[in-house]
Amino acid sequence: MLQCILWRDSVDDDIQIFKLNTVAYGTKPASFLAIRAIHQLAMDESFSYPLGLETILQDFYVDDMISGGNSVEDLRKWCSNSPDVLREVPEAERESFLKLDDGSDVTKALGLIWEPHRDKFLFTFAPQIGVGKHTKRSVLSTIARCYDPMGLIGPTLTRAKIIMQRMWRDKLHWDESLSQPLESAWAEFCKDFATVGHATFPRYILQPNARFELHAFCDASLQAYGACIYARSFKDTADEVHLLCSKARVAPLKTLTVPKLELCAAFLLANLLR
Known part of the structure; x- marks a missing residue:
């Protein structure tokens, strides 16, 4: 991507210089520059907004922010586990919820499923069972869909990774059907995973x-x-x-x-x- 362009319509014209003065995605330093610009803005305005400085430096992940407070007065957010906070927020400005099969209202918090009413993290993923023959590609796809950055269901996912390692050890191709022992081990894991799919963990x-x-x-x-x-x-x-x-x-x-x-x-x- 061109960041600086030298241009003239003819050889008799003076050279014009055009520079891109915005952060463009796709370049190597783009992610650093985007975050650095946010931090610089926070530091420039820290005298007027000290709480904003602390929040930007500590509660941002790339361009997503998740934060909280110690009391209702500290919060003015679109989504909260406190009904008193949401009472002062217009309905149109509140976070829209997703509805689970059991009727629970949930939302996403940095990739995790959060149920504000009970203030709990949920794991609702359930792998497909009995849909044709499984392959190394389909198994890896299932494991990759389990987003658990804190390791709350780590013991369960470790079982899946052990099975995946056995596939590498047996030198299976990506779309080759699993052997009978591996197929049985994976089917048993998928069956057990159904119970973990309803596990909840307190946020606080x-x-x-x-x-x-x-x-x-x-x-x-x-x-x-x-x-x-x-x-x-x-x-x-x-x-x-x-x-x-x-x-x-x-x-x-x-x-x-x-x-x-x-x-x-x-x-x-x-x-x-x-």
């Missing part, structure tokens, strides 16, 4: 004005290793523990001993905690 995992702890665990087997972090908040007699995030890796095809895999799990946990 703390208690107001409570003490807070992180509890981290890691482990390994010959097939995979992983790490998880739980958040514990407690005050008086109230004690709540919720899964915060997790990460898992399939063990490499080159056989490693369990102690080495456990070291890999510990390293994964250290990075996750950091």
